[in-house]
Structure formats: structure tokens, C-alpha cells
Amino acid sequence: MLPRGRPRALGAAALLLLLLVIVFYLFDGRLRGAAALDEDLPWDHNRSACFPLRSLLPKCELLHVAIVCAGYNSSRDVVTLVKSLLFYRKNPLHLHLVTDAIARNILDTLFHTWMVPAVAVSFYDADEFQAGVLILHLPSPKPQAASSCPPLPDKQVIGLVENQSDWYLGNLWKNHRPWPALGRGFNTGVILLRLDRLRQAGWEHVWMVTARRLLLTLSATSLADQDIFNAVIKEQPELVLLLPCVWNLQLSDHTRAEHCYSEASDLKVIHWNSPKKLRVKNKHVEFFRNLYLTFLEYDGNLLRRELFGCPSQPPPQAEELQRARAHLDEEDACFEFQHQRLTMPRVHLTFLPVELQLPRLYDVTLVAQLSMDRLQMLEALCGHWPGPMSLALYLTDAEAQQFLRFVEASPVLSARHNVAYHVVYREGPLYPVNHLRNVALAQALTSYVFLSDIDFLPVHSLYDYLRASMEQLELSSRPKVALVVPAFESLHYRLSFPASKAELLALLDAGSLYTFRYHVWPRGHAPTDYARWREAQAPYRVQWAADYEPYVVVPRDCPHYDSRFVGFGWNKVAHIVELDAQEYEFLVLPEAFAIHMPHAPSLDISRFRSNPAYRDCLQALKDEFHQDLSRRYGAAALKYLPALQQS
Template sequence: MGNDHSSMVMSKATFLLVCNFSNNCYHRLLYISIKALFHGKFILEELHKNVKKKNILLSKDDFNTRCEVIHIAVVSGGFQSRLQLLTLLKSVLFYRSTPLHFHIVTDSDLSEKILRTLFSTWNLPSVSLSIYRLDEALEDINWIPNGHYSGLFGLSKLILPKILSTSVTKVVVLDVDILFVSDIFELWNFLSKFNDSQVLGMTENQSDWYLGNLFLDYKPWPALGRGYNSGVILMNLLKLRAINWTELYKAVTKELLNTYNRTNLADQDIFNAVIQRLPALVYRLPCVYNLQLNDNARRELCSYDQADMKIIHWNNYRKPLLENPNESHYRSLYQQFVDLDGNFLRHINKNCKLETAKPSVENISNNYDSFTNLCLPFKTASNLMHRMHLYFGNVVQFDLKLNDVTLLTQLSFDRLVSLNRLLIQWTGPIIAVLYLTDAEAFQLATFMENDFLNIRNNVIIHVVYKEGNLYPVNKLRNIALQSSITPFVFMNDIDFVPATGLYEHLLQILPQQGDAIASKKAYIVPAFEVYSYHVIIPESKTDLLKSLDSGEIHIFRSKEWVKGHLATDYDRWRNALEPYKIAWSTDFEPYFVVRRDVPLYDERFVGFGWNKVAHVMNLDFLNYEFIVLPFAYIVHLPHSPSLELLQYRQNSDYRRCLKLIMGQFIKELTKTQFKPGKQFQPIATNLIIMHHKCITLTTVLSQNTLRIKRKRSKLVECTWNLPRISMPLSKVWNYAESATTSLLVTSWESCSCFGFGPAQFVFVTHETDVLREVYTFLHDFPGGISASGTSSIDTKFSDMTCKSAAVNLNDNFPSLQPTVYSTSHSAMMTTGKFFGSAGPRSTSGTLSVAF
């Protein structure tokens, strides 16, 4: 490391000395030093000094005082205010050594929901929250004319002694445009220095505003000298209530309004007017606890070194991040906290016995018995508690139609351009959930403020803050789904562009009321794709078919993943004039319109793979109808592959873990849907699994014909009756195919070529790993499998086994610990009892696994 950075880097030993051997402090300083190296602007020495001060080991005498809960009151209303509040919170949390209780005053149910969700998902240790509504005491301030841009919010600090709980006796009151660079305990400690008459702690105003010499034609409200700034206030609420603060400020304000038509600086004018009459009420705080950065500030009034500053206050309309040469140092400091990963602040300071934060990873059930260590990242990612900032932006109410439909989508920051394209193409309501870092969220806010995004009144943006390395795709979908308020939702991915006028078309065809709107129907929107950025999206179905025939447009994933959209039946769609029903098929993952009360997505599916397949499978299991819309379509536009897709393609362990998750999903699906007392026809089952060394070729000739070629044997065809069996147990075996990507056949009638009896199941695979997974799947199937000793096996089937395929089952399948024995063909086998959940326990059959 070069000499330029030598002053910014300290050894671990030095860090631990500064921090009194606190690992928390060490890791925090290490994080700062790394950020400093990359950004070059973050002055480590300043933070170092502050952290060093606040990490003194506490004696028993001052422990209780030092570790009391600090109460902080903030007024926040509107999107920009919430963004500033986030940065304020980060700075307070970064330096704090004590428990904190935030009291936030806001103006609506929506704002309250946003703030409660933010705090609950942030999951900070020893941090509590109370929220108050501005309208609780609106009559105490709404009569005051206010010329300040903050409106009623700018007057609301006056009513804090009234609306805060009487159990709160002291509070730190802060504007949202504040940045802490010190432990808030230092500020809080000044409350103990108040004399009997002092009820407010404030710093002197650092401009000439109240001296009356800034402008020619203005007359400031009365103040004591330069007056006091209300951006940072210490309030002794017990004393304020005792002197009847509410009546005091009202009397002074009413009297002065006879002279002044309105306030210019909101509550600051009124605080100063009261102090001017009763100077004994105020305790003067050092200027470093409210360094004011505005165009009229007199720097010489607080000329301490930058490293000595405790609180920075941007009390100007331009706010922190707009250019001003005199503020570049503090602006860089502010940007560091804007970019700081909020998850980093889930720490516990050792000075106080703070409560431990709930794990940000919820309890993980033992759903992945195999490959436990291998799949740990998936288990962790699917259970993370992600921070959420709902309704990111200014939300405006919009009119809803009886059959209105909201397009739901989710994306990462690199797909932001796709969102802008979607906003142009779809005119209806949109809910987009973005998965972002803290720095990306700030960039998004900047884009929105500068109209880079065509955000309309009917567009809702939610931000989920990034944590971990796997994209929580189904969690993002669920957040969008749960916040929708229209009767219908269109489940779409960000890289698909809807056909022109699709929203208006859906409004014409979707039912408006009655039984139809309550039925379980998923309206399929066929998906297509283009390979070139220059292809124009067809305006109509006629144009699309021409482009399809010319090769400019293709059926989505027709080359890579046919099964995903095969059930849509594109040949039928070409000529369809009316909606038509289709049956679910293996690995079906369409895009569709459905009622918003549709079941949620399974959040165990993270990254790429099976996330939509599992959801559609669940809908089919719940007897949803799939109806293809003949004049609706979406077109997938080309883009660079995501990191998740690359991992799926290149990492076999990644794919294996997803298969395990899929298998677990199927098992739970059967448990959930087979309700006690539900009547199903009993099915006695024999399942036979055949290894690839015995089977060299399998081909499905038609719906009910399987062609099998055996070693040293002629080609045979096995034919059976295979209607669409409605009994759920049969569906289980059909679904197992999607978990294993191998062929699974249910035979309802006799399969004569093997001599099997009715209702037997045949599984054919040529993948050894798949065989292991199927075996595990069966072992954990509802009802279970128990060892049953020796058993005979059908002679005709035994002829198919291979002597060279003998396997030690104890090594391959240790979870079952089967009885292993040899047949005359030297094949190793095991048998067990299989109990299906669709019928009583007496409907057992024999499970045979042969190699």
C-alpha cells in the first residue's frame, strides 16, 4: 500500500487498542478504512476521533446513565423527507452506543406503513419506534400562517410536548437534513446540565437573519441576539408540560401575528419569539452540535476544525448534495452515509447490554437433507429478512376500474432501462419491485427527481435492499402481489414488452363482477422473443404472425426450453379467435393474468430456475383453469445474461440444489393439498425404478406408448391406457418429472410387455444423480417408506437387471438403511412399504428399487 494511504490504515492491534478490544468497533473502523481507500474523500481521522471518544469502558457508576434509552423525535412527511431521514438514521446508528427510541411524526396511513415496514425489516437491535399522526393535534398549529416551504410539518415540533407519550420526559428533536458525526449520547448528556428553569437546548443561529440586515425589505420575527436554530433541540418535556408550553407559544404567536402576517422560518420563528420574552428557558448548546450550512451562514461563528464537528445541518432549500465549494468536505461525508449498506448497522455495541437483534435469517427448517453444506447459500438466501422501502417515490391516488389489472414485475438496477420501456408500452397500473444497494437506491431517486423515468400517478415502486448473493425473485414477486389493489394482476418479467394496447384489450375481455371474477382462472398471454435490438415490436397479431413466419420473431425459448411454453399450443393460437382452455404440462411456466388473491410464490426459490414452474404447478394442483388469450402477446427483448443465469448454466451444484428445493416443494404440495377427510379413490401402487445400464433407449411414441430397448434384447413397445387421471396421487408422479427432468409414466391399465398389473408406476431414468434424488423423494413422501425385509420381484422384470450394475445401497442411500440381498442375477435390491396419502393406510403396495 502506498504512502498516500498510510495515515488512513491502522493495524488490527491499533484498532483494538483504540476500541478497547471491542471487535464491533474494530470491524466498523476496518469498514471505514476500506471505504476511504476506494473513495478517497472519507476522512478516517475524524471518525476515528469520535469513535475513540465514545468507546471508553464504562465504570459501574456511570453505566446506568450512559445506557439509558435515548428518545429521538423527527418529523417526516413525503418521499424526499423519508430519503433524508434514512441518511440521518444511518449516521445516528453508526455512532450510537445506547438503546434508541425513535418518535416519528407523519401525516398519513401510507407514510406510517412505509416507516413501520422499514424499521421492522431493518431489524436493528435495541431500537424501538413510535409513530404519531400530525392530525392528532392539528388544531394547535393549522391556524398559523406559514411562509416556509415545509408547510404544517415545519410547525409540528411545537406540539411534541403534547402528542408524545407522557412517559417520555426528555427528547432530542432533529430535522431530517441532519448528519451526525458523533455519538448522540454526547448531545443527550447536555440535558443533565439544564438548570431548574431551562427547558430547551439549542445552538445559536449562525447567520444574520434575525439581526435584520440580510435584505432590505424584510422584517424578521423577534429573537434574542442572533436567535436560535431549531434544527437540533433538546426538550425537557416534563418541564415544558409543567409550564403549559402549548398555551405559552399560542399566546405569543397570536400576539405577534397582529404585526407579522405569517412566519417565515416556521416553528423557528415561534421558538425564538418565546425565548426572546423568556430567555431563562434556553440552554445554549455549543455550535459544533449544529453546524449550519447555508448561503448566509457566517463560518467564523463556528470556526472549529472539521474534525471537532458533531452534527452537520443543511438548513437550506438546496439540501446536502447540491454543489457548493464550501461544503465539499461535508458533502463527501454525507455521500458516504447515503451509500452505506444499512445491513452493516445491525450491530451490538458492547458498552451497554443491548438486546440482541433477531436473526436477519429466520429459522431454517431442515428441508434439504441431502447436500446440506452444498445448499447452505440457498437455505440462507431464502430466509433472509430484507430491508424494504415501500412506495419509493411520491404516491398519488388513482381511479380504479371494476376489472382493472396491474402489471407486476421485479428487476435489478441493470434493468432500469427496461423499466422505462415498459412504462411507455403499458398504460395501466404498474407495481415494480427493485432489488438495489443503498447507493443504487439513491441513484434511482435522482433519476425519478430528474424525470429520467416516466413515472406516472399509477406506477408504484418498491425498493428491497440487496443482501447476499442470490436474487430473491419470488420474494420480490410476492411483495408486488401483496401490495396490489386492483382485482386482477398481470405477472410479467421486466424484459417482456406487452403488445401495444394490451392493457385496454384486457379491460375489454376480463370479467367485471359475479361468479366469473371469483373463479380460479389464469389467462395465459403467449410469449415470443426477438434476437435483435432493431426488430420492431408488431402492433397486431397479424403483424406478429408475419414476423414469426419470416423468422424475425420466435416462440419464446423454442430452442432452449421447449417445455416451458409447450402447453400454450402455439399452432392452435395462430388461428384462434376465442379464448381456449389448455391442460397443465410438465415444466409449464407461462405469463398470465389472474386474480390478485392468487397463492403466493414459494420464496425458497432464489436465483434462476424453477421459480415460476413451481408456482404454476401449485395453481394446477388447486384446479386453476388455464385459458389462452387469442389476441394478447408479449415479446422478450434481448439482454445480457444475468449472473443467476450464468451460475445456473455453469454450476452443477447450483442446479442440483434447485432440484432438491423442487423435490421438497412437491412433497409439501401433496401434504398441503391432501386434506384429512378428503375422499379419493384408493390406489395400490407398485413403483419400479430402472437404472440406465439396463435401459439404453426410451422414447415416448404417443400419449400412451413408451418404447424401451433393453440390452441384449429386441426393441419392445409398451402400450397402456393413459387418460388424464384426476386423482391427486397420480398427479404427484406426473409432477415428479419436473423435479428430475426424466421420464415418468403412470399406467392405469395393464402394461403387457412387462407383465405389470393395473395401477402400477414405471420410472425410467438414465441419470445416476436423478435416481438418487427420486429415491430420496420417495423416502420422504407423505406416509413414508419403511423397511419390509425380503421380497420377490417379477421374473420378467428381473430379466432386465444387469449383473454388472450391482451397487452397495448402504453407500448410495444411507438415509433408508435398506435390507440388501442378492437375487439369482446378483443384482442388489431393496424393498419397502409405500403408503399413499390419497387413501387409507391399507392402500399400500410394494416399492421396489432395482439396479
Template sequence: MMSLQMSIAVQNGTDNKTKVIHVAIVCAGHRSTRDVVTLIKSVLFYRKNPLHFHLISDKIAQSILEYLFDTWNVAEVEVSFYLADNVQGEVAWIPNKHYSGVFGLLKLTLTKTLPPDLPKVIVLDTDVTFATDIAELWKIFHILKGKKVIGLVENQSDWYLGKLWKNHRPWPALGRGFNTGVILLDLQKLRDMKWMELWKRIAEKELVTMQHTSLADQDIFNAVLKRHPDILYHLPCQWNVQLSDNTRSEQCYSEISDLKIVHWNSPKKLKVKNKHVEFFRNLYLTFLEYDGNLLRRELFGCNSANVGNAVQEKLSSINEDDECYDFRRAHVTVFRTHLYYLEYIYEPVDNDVTLVAQLSMDRLQMLETICKHWEGPISIALYMSDAEAQQFLRYAQGSEILMKRKNIGYHMIFKDGQYYPVNYLRNVALRNVNTPYVFLSDIDFLPMHGLYDYLRKVVSVIGLDKQKKALVIPAFETQRYRIDFPKSKAELLRQLELGNLFTFRYHVWPKGHAPTNYPKWRTETVPYTVQWDTDFEPYVVVKKDVPQFDQRFVGFGWNKVSHAMELDVNGCLKVLKREFQRELSQKYGLKALKYFSDE
């Protein structure tokens, strides 16, 4: 188990608002990490109590969600992780045809997985959406008296009636059976009745004739309840309105205001048939695109202490009268970050190089073109709102080019503030690289065809692995909307002569790339040495453990000319540059003197 403390809830007094509500969710894989965020947004939107989420996950989901919750920094929320690998053996022996695989059976193990001193928990599927305060559901535990240890909503489809098609043979169930998308579990009573032994014994007997489960844990829960109906508490169906084909969900409520939880438990999801489906869809989309930063708010009347919030302390210490206030604030801001927003599967090869870049919504169209020019791995940070993140998702999933590539790490950094945190984005992309070398580029630069293979060969030739060197990649630009991309150096030189191409920033910021020594480059056939000079900002290939970018430079100040000019006018850029140079001197001593200009 791993616990991530985001803030501390102090439970003094008897006020219901101080009671911590415990929620368990099984979450595995990249898609599940996106789905669970929408669920949690809906819970946070209505809640008035401190929350403790218990996430049973694989290593991928745990890594992603740990970072997400750490950067989200929601008040009065604690998150604990439990590695699915540790309990998979308890259910892996069960043949299961459900698409969720072994993870669809893990809810059966919660009495063993969760801490032994945790007495009760609400269990949720990732495809449910709340329409009310989760505290209302938590209060129902007071009704679970005597032998009642499991609270469930009746299944709203005819699945367990065995009437869906000819020879349909479901697992045994009480009447229509019960849906396990929302469960109340009295863990202590279940442990006392030896739950793990009970369900295993019944599952073994049923599997002799059933041979496999079709609905994963739900089949086994229902088989247990068929034999032990006295342990079931029948939850009102508003607590799990199941939107799938062949359901009777419309009989669950007379008014939409009666709804508590909507469960999208159909493979067709938002395309299910229901007379109120538009309302349900809008409810779901509201939370899907809702700005998660707004949910960081502290709870009122909770007698809780928001202890040790280092980010808030740093923000409070900044003088608002400082001319560089906005930039200093951006320097300490922690942006909510969802790493590996799409599936990433890649094992590095020898001398491997990852292209590192960042983008906002207005550069999204460059992704497909970059992929055509760079076959190797890419680590890219995307700066977007929650709504834009969904637009990106639809764009990516509709792109045959992008969907073919599993070696691209998409890291979603959610918008917060007025400035573009360019170096923050670069650092996120840089930190999430699993190759020995990185090509630090920008999204609107197209690598020459074959550059990936060339760089893998040259990094060892120039000794990049043994010495502190950087391989400078000469950069060029065009002012034309359309141009035939040069396929060779000879072609590139010809385009330069014709005026179709220019050395990068030749017209507006020649100092930025002049040390590349383009006249020498024209005639050289092998890599050559160049010297650093003031304001040199080349695109380079370096080892991945290169120092991080300084995050106080936001917008495009001191790394891109457009914003540098604006900052230079108001004087703030010079202040930040002097601070950076001073810190460089303190860190590296005399070696840093050459980086000071005569300004």
C-alpha cells in the same frame, strides 16, 4: 401511537452505554422517508447506546417506515410512530408559508404528542447528518438545570436581524435567533410550565401583526424565547452547523474535527458555499450510500438481550453442510425493504390490472420502454445496493417519462447475499398492489401496445373475477438488437414467419411455454383453454390474492432457464423441487398429484 419493537434494551446497572437515548423526528411524505434514513444511518454509525426513535408522521410515511425498520432489524433500536393527523388540529390554525406546511409546525406539539412519561428527547430535522456519537449530545441534558428547558444553537444566518432585503420583517427573536433543526427538550419541565398554552398564547399575539410564519415552528420558538429567555440553554454551534446561504457557519469551528452535526438547511442543499463544503458533501454522501445492513450489528458492553429474533434463530438452525445451504439461507433471509421509494398516487379503476415485475441495476434502462408500452399501474421491486439506489433515484428524477408517472410503485429491496432473490422480489411487488388483478411479468418483456386496456376488458368476459382462473399471455422473443415492434397480431405472425421473432424459449426451454399451444393461438381470435403441464411457467393475469411465490428458489432456478441448468447440474434444484412438491401435497392433498413428474 404505534410502537415497533426491533429488539429489547435491558437497562441494568449504571453504565452509560445501557441508557436508552430518545430521538423525535417529524417525517411526512415519500421524500422525507428517504431523507430520514440517511440521518438515521449517521446516528447508528457512531452510536454506542440503545436508541428509541419517536417518528411523528403521516399515514404514508408511517406505512413505509414501519416496514423498513421491521425488515432492517437493527439491534438495540426501538421505533414508535405517532400519527400526525391526531395533533394537526393543534397547529393547523397557524398561517404558514414554509414549504413543509403543517408538518413544519408539529415540533411545537411534542409535549402532547409523545408519551406523558417520557421526560426528555432530542429533536432532529431530517436534513441533518451526525459526525459524532449522539450520546455526547444527550449528556448535555445534565447541564439543563433550573428553568433551562430548551437547548438550541444560535441561528447562523442574518434572517432574524431583518437585513436580508428591503422591508424584510422577521418574527421577534433574541439577537440572531435560534435554529430548530436540533433541539434538546426537557419534556417534563415543559409540561409543568404548560408549554402548549404558552406558545399558543404568544403565537396568537404575534400573528395579529405578522399574519403568518415564514420559518414554521422556528418563528414561534423564537417568539417564545424572546419573551422567556430564562428557559433557553445556548448549545455550542458545533451541534448544528448550518449550511445555507448568508450563514456564518465557518465561525462555528476552528477545525473540522470540532464538528458534531451538519445541517443542510438550504433549498440548494449540497450546492451551498462554504470553504469546507467538499468535506461536508463527502460526509453526507458517505451515509447516503452506506450499506445499511452493516448497521445491524449488536452493541458491545450493553448488557442487552437480543430477544425473539426469529430470523436469526432460523438462520442458526440451518445445517451449513447441507448442499442447499445457500438457498435455504436465502429462503429465510429478510431483506431490508423501502416501499414506495418514489411518490405513488393512484386510485384503481374498474377491472384494473397492475403489471408486476422486478429488476436489478443492469435492467434499469428497460423502465422507460415499459412505461411507453403499459399505461396502467406498475408495481416493481428493485434489487440494489444503497449506492445503486441513489443511482436509480438520479436516473428516475432525470427522466421526463418516469416523473410524469405517479402510478408506479417502486419498492427498493437492498442487496444481501450472493443470490438474486427473484421470488422474494416478486412477492414484495405482488403484496403492494392496490388493483383487483395483476399481470405477472418480467422487466425485459414489452407488452403489446394497448394490452392494458384489452386486459381490463377481457378479465370480466372470461370470468376471472368469479372463478379460479389464470389468463395466459403468450410470450415471444427476438435475438435481434433492433426490431420493429409489431402493432397487430397479423404483424406478429409475419415476424414469426420471417424468423425475426420466436415463441419464448423455443430454442432452449420449449417445455416452459409449450402448453400455451402456439399453433392454436395462430388461428384463434378469442381466448381458449389450455391445460397445465410439467414445468409450464407462463406469464399470467390473475387476481391479486394469488398464492405467493416460493422464496427458496433464488437466482433463476425453476423459473428461468439459465440458472435452472446450473442448479440441475449440482443436484440442488431437484432437492428443492421435491421439497416444494411434498409441501404442496400436504397442503392440497390429492389435487396436487398432477404436479408430480416421473423423475
């Protein structure tokens, strides 16, 4: 699937620009002529004068961009392309994404939650095409075309920039035997394709015949689709439209690229397909590197810009949120809470590659959420939990890159391939804790999930113990059971972590450990009945009580968290209420435990403790929550009313 492929693209009218390499998108809405082309080109460069010298595209003309993207890393890299594209664009865009199943899942969610005005997205299944040469199949899906086309000559259907390396000259090393090409050949990092004429010319047949014939003597391509494009053009040079080199400035250690431009404003696309290209000898490489870093960490929320004067229908989810926000009162003391619940942050699923085994009947994924200030807890958690994890991280675009570097530099984290990290980009003043939990929960693949928090370390044996307990209890025939993992806490940053229940009880008796929140919120875990747990040899059932918020193992299809609860307060409690309302049975496991590790308090908990208005808003959310419970469960919800009123 062209693992080195990194899309970056520009488009004009009914033409499609397809990119398979990392480039940067510098777009000012203009298509320049070819007057600056090198004089020593071995073909008739006058044909480039047929390139349309259009001073400015119509403001609202729809541009089509095709991108091939496969795998986790390409899906992450393509976000930088899209940011640069959105930053410079002045026209509505239609993105045509040829993806594998992994990239489709990631990018579909990303664009759905990004909600950028005047951007349409269509997906095409890359698995239907031959691996390695996806670009050659592009005319096959027949994506929508715009209503007008530049007046290109009939036979010029493929727009390309000359290759700026010496690859096709065949003199790089002894016995170097590249595929045939016209002169220096052409680079296919950026391609302008006239799809309708390619279809009429039987393009699929043309390139396949050429490739099969040459493969009899050349055995394999070195540069995938680029070799085949060049071989076809060598035999049919009339097909190519020579594009100015500013549309594909190829960074490398030779100086040829520097002759392509005199001003940075001349550049359209800067192309690299390897991190090494950021360390080339080009005298302007620092400029290019800074440009790359700018878009890498640019806040994508700022790119939800309207194209004023261009009529466009906002994405349905954005329109619905806008209508709801229109009814909010900014003078309301609880405006922050109401606005946060009507915010849909961007979501980038599986930000890093993950390799998950096919789940067994009794397998469990640890589900948690965190922000940048809890990142240092990941390594310790990985040491305690060898099983799969699904983690939602609430980060800015810049923090997401810091997180990436942190994982890559960590021997512990970089060695773990069964941890799925899902980045939810920060937006709004309050921490959307339950939304984050729902993102992580929805991506778990095992039949069961352990709903935990990032600042808890489970006993090292918990993963194996949970799987054995679920099998012993035959939970597959009991779909509404919540296994309670008793929670404890340490007030010391350094702790000799207990390896067994006996060791934990010894620390508890010595005053080195405590039952969780015993001194500030004992009601949260009192129903677990720690006195009974000390002596228990088998799972025992406990009843729901007001403010109960244990950490539980439940089926993956359990009710999701109520996302109206943001910031601090009642977010887990409401979920346990929902489980009880659906008649889940709570079973405490006699050998299970997790320990909360100390850390600085969050901003939201500080606001909860110091601000009466914050607590009043939380009470209003609780009242609203109970009204919804009453509508769903009728009289059965009356049992929760006293708890909501007194807590």
C-alpha cells in the same frame, strides 16, 4: 407538513432532540459545555454553563430521538440520517417518529426488515397535529422517557443553537419583517426538549396563545415552527438553554459557521435543508459533501452491529432467523440456497413519489422485478404499458442512488407518476427472485395484477385490452381465473414491434419472432397451444401441464410466490403449480401477447447451466416443495409428483 423538513437527530438521557431539517449526525457519545460560545451574544450566555458537562454517557443508557417525517422524499432522506446515527452511536436508541400515513408505511417496513439491534421505534400520527408546526405538538404524544435526566435548571426546557443567518435581524431586504426573536434568534433544526417540564408548564397553551396574538398582525409564519419558538422565547427567555454551535452547524454562504469549530472532531450535527447548501462558500464544504455522500451510499447491512455489553432483546424476526440459521451446515453443498431463504433483506417501499388514481373494479397493475443490469429496460416498458406498475428493484445502497439519478434524468421515467418503485437492498449470494416478486405484488393497489418480467414488452394495447376482457368475462364473479398472455421472443435487439396480432403472426411466419423459449424450454409455454391461438377469436381454456410457466393476469389476492426458490430455476413454475392446486382456471386471451427482448444472461442462469451441484440443490428444493404441497392439498398433490421428478 413542512415539506422542507428533513430529520437528523441526537439524543441524551431523558431528553429528546428533534430535527426538522437535513443535517448530518456526528455523534461520539459526549455532551460538551458552552465555553466556546461567542462573546457578543445579546443574552446572558453564562446560563449555558448549566448545560451538563458530562464527560461520557453511561454506555448502555437509552437515548431518545424524535424525528418528524412526512411524504415520500422525506422518508428517503431520513434513511441517510439514520445511517449516520447508527454509524456513530454507542448507546441503545429509541426513535420516536411523527409521520403521516405515507411515511409510516415506508418506515415501518424499513425498520422491520432492517432489524438493527438495540433500536426501538415508535410511531405517532402526524395527522392529529396542525400541519406545519408538528414540532410544537411533540409533548402531546407523551413518548416514553428514560429513567434518568441531566440536572438542568427548572426553567430551562428548550435547548437551542443560535441562528447563524441574519434572518431575524430584519435587514435582508427592504420591508423585511420577521417574527420577533431574541437577538439573532435560534435555529430549530436541532432541539433539545425536556418534555415532562414542558407539559407541566402548559406548553400547548403557551405557544398557541403567543402564535394567535402575533398572527393578528403578522398574518403568517415564514419559517413555520421556528418563528413560533422564537416568539415564545423572546417573551420568556428563561426557557431557553443555549447549546454550543457544534450541535447545529448551519451551512450557508456566510462565514459565521466557520467560527464555530476548529477541528472536524468538534462537530456534532451538520445541518442543511436544501441541496444548495452543498454548494455554499464554506471553505470546508467539500469535506461536508464527501461526508454526505459517504452515508448516502453506505451499505446499511453493515450497521446491524451489536452493542457489546449492553443487554438487549433482538427484534423477534431477527431472533427467529438466527435460530433457524444455527441449524444450517456450512459444509452442505446447498448452504447458499438455505442461507438465502433465511435472509430478510431491507425493503424501502415507494422509493420515489407515486400518484395512483383510485382503482376501478377492473383495473390491473403490472408487477415485475429487476436488478441494476436491467435498468435500461424501464423506459421501453413505460412506453408500452401506460397503466400502474409495481416494481421491486434489487440494489445496493450505492446503486439505489444511481437509480434515483437515472429516473430524474429520464424524460420518460420522470414523467410517469403511476409507477411504484420498491427497493430491496442486496444481501446474500443468490438472487431472491420470488421474494422480490412478492414485495411488488403486495404493494399493488388494483384488483388485478399482470405478473410479468422486466425483459418483456407487452403489445401497446394490452392494458386497455385486459381491462375490457376482464369486464367482458365478468371476472368479479369468477375469483379463480388466470388470464394467460402468450409469450414470444425476438433474437434481435432492434425490432419493429408489432401493433396487432396480425402483424405479430407475419413476423412469426417470417422468422423474425419465435414462441418463447421454443429452442431451449418449449415445455414452459407449450400448454398455451400457440397453434390454436393463431386462429382463436375468443378466450379458450387450457390445462396445466408439467413445467408450465405462463405470464398471467390474476386477482391481487392470489397466492404469493414460494420464496424458497432463489436464483434461476422453477420460480414461476412453482407459482403456477400453486394456482392449479387452488383450482384456478387458465384462459388464454386471443389478442394478448408480450415479447421477450434479448439481453445478456444473468449470473444465476450461467451457474445453473454450468454447475451440476447448483441443479442438484434446485432439485432438492423441488422435492421439499412437493412435500409441502402434499401437506396442504393431500392426495390432490400427487398429480404434480411426476412433473417434479422428471423436469
